[in-house]
Amino acid sequence: MRPRDLLIAVGVAAVWGFNFVAIDAGLRHFPPLLFSALRFALAAFPALLFVGRPQVAWKWLITVALVLGVCKFSLLFIGMHAGMPAGLSSLVLQSQAIFTMLFAVLFLRERPRPVQLAGLTVAVGGIAVVATRMTANLTAFLLVVAAAACWGVANVATRKAAPPDTLRFMVWVSALATGPLLMLTLIVDGPSTGLAALRAVNTEAVLALLYIALISTLAGFAGWGHLMRRYGAATVAPFSMLVPFFGIASAAVLLGERVHTVDVIGGALVVGGVLLGLVRARRPALVRVGA
Template sequence: MRPRDIGLAVAVMAVWGVNFVMIEVGLDHFPPLLFNALRFTAAAFPAVLFAGRPQVPWRWIVAVGLILGVTKFSLLFAGMAAGMPAGLSSLVLQSQAVFTMVFAVLLLRERPRPVQIAGLVVAVAGVGLVATRMGAAIGAFLLIVGAAACWGLSNIATRKASPPDTLRFMVWVSAVASGPLIVLSLLIDGPSADLAAVRSITWDAVAAVLYVALISTLAGFAVWGNLLKRYGASTVAPFSMLVPFFGMASAAVFLGERIHAIDVAGGVLVVGGILLGLVRTPAPRLVRVDA
């Protein structure tokens, strides 16, 4: 990769890492479902009016909108609101790579290589190690794991959709997610809680919504999608392992979260396991023997 594009890839990872801090800021003001609804509404409108027609079948846009937008991020926001630390959430969410491989085996009939299975075992051990210190917050931890599972399933749907324009795809996905999230927020958070949050809105809350909607979702995925098209997933995907490092570091700096030794050890196992699964082993060479 060109140095400029390496810098862009690292910058996107920093944006996505800091995103967890901004989610925490938003959740300090909004109920989880309302914050999620505002996030996808801001990402969709007015961009959807200028995005042009979708370039993939509607079934994939609806599927990703419901799995990724409605379910995955609602579980993530609910888990963080229930007490899961922002930095640790950024780490546990990377187990999506494990779920992606599992769903690829179950739904696409892909055959994992032995090194991928070994990487899966190592990454799962890392997630399990982090779980040992959660104590009373184990419910919040499981919500984040559920979010990672939904992300893995949405990765399969996105792979099947193969959108030629990632930015346009995310705008339409956001539009699909917006309506159901508004309805769910009114039903679960309640109109009174939603109205109270909107009436007492602060500039910090507005900044959190705009950051996760415009910078993290639209700008982040636009740059990421362009890099994937130019260099391929095998070259670009490993950069995503930087997200938990930026997430945990920014949470420590801006939110005062402590980084425990177990978190570091678990992070090494999760990231190491995922990277191990990306290793390509050379095919055995055939030796010709002349009679």
Template sequence: MKPKHIALAVAIMAIWGVNFVAIEKGLDHFPPLLFNALRFTLAAFPALFFVGRPQVPWRWIVAVGLILGVTKFSLLFAGMAAGMPAGLSSLVLQSQAVFTVLFAVLLLRERPRPVQVGGLAVALAGVVVVGSRTGADLGAFLLVIGAAAAWGLSNIATRKASPPDTLRFMVWASAVACGPLLVLSLLIDGPAADLTALRAIDGEAVLALAYVALISTLAGFAGWGFLLKRYGASTVAPFSMLVPLFGMTSAALFLGEQIHPTDLLGGALVIGGILLGLARTPARRSALVRVDA
């Protein structure tokens, strides 16, 4: 990769890592489902009118919109709202790689190589180590694990769709997600809570929403799609392991979250295990390229 493209890849990982801080700030102002609904609404409109028609079958756009947008991010936002720290959330979400391989075996009849199974077992052990200090917030931890599982399933749908334009695909998937999320927010968050949050919106809330919708989703995926087209998933995917580094560091700097020895050990196991699987299974790398939060 050219140095400027390496710098672009690292910058995107920094954007996606800091995104967890923006989510935490947004959740201080909005109920989880409303925040998620507003995020995808802003990501879809008005971009929808400029990106052009979808380039993949509708079934894949709907599938990714519902699995990734509605399910994965709702579980993530709910988990963080329930007490899961932003930095640890950025790390635990990387267990999506384990679920991606599991769903590939179950749904696509793939056979992972032994070294890939071993690497993912190491990564899973890292998630367990991280979870060992979240006993008081076990429910929140399990919500984020559920988000990682939904992300793994959406990776399979995205892989089957093989969108030629990642940004366009994400805009249309965002449009699919925003309607169901608005309905769910009214049913679960409640009209009163939603109205109270909207009435109290301030500059910090607007900045958090703009960051997760415009910078993380649209700008991040525009750059990511460019890199994937130019170099391929096998070259670009390993950069995703920088997301927890930026996520945990930014959470410590901006939110005052403490980094414990178990976080470092668990993070090393998660990142090392996933990188082992990526490095030794070139035919499987494309399943692990979705890293947005």
């Protein structure tokens, strides 16, 4: 990998890691569902006017929009709003690799190699270790795990869609997710709650929204898609394992979150297990979307 592209890979991981701090900031001002709806609305418009028509079947666009845009991010935002720490969320969300493998076996009839099963076992052990620290708020932890499971389904659906342009794909996914999310926030939170949040918006809320919509989603996927096209998923995918490092580090520095020994042990097992599954992969790794 060229030095410039190496910097892009690490930079995208850093952007996606810091994303959890931005989410934490935004959730102080917006209800989770409204925040998610605004994120996708801003990521879709006006970009939708410039990216051109979708290059994949509508059924896959709609599937990914509902599973990734609506379910995954709603569960993540609600989990973090319920008390799941930002840094720990960035780590637990990497369990999506576990669910991606499981769903690929179920729906794509892929046969995991022994080393992948070993990595899966190690990663599951890491998630179990992390869970021991969240016994006081197990609901928030399970919501983020459920978000990771939705991400796994979205990865398999994206594999079936095989989008030639990841950025264009994400813009259309964002556009299709916006409507259902707005309806959900109206039903769950009510119009008055959303209007009150919009009236009380401040600079921190706006910056958080701009960051997760424009930098994390659009710029992040533009860079990631460039690397995927040039080097392939098997080479690029391992760089996503840097996301928890940047997520935990930025949460510790900017939010004052304490890094526990349990987090380090569990994180090492999760990341190590996922990387073990990538050793001498004979097939391209599944394209992963949504950080």
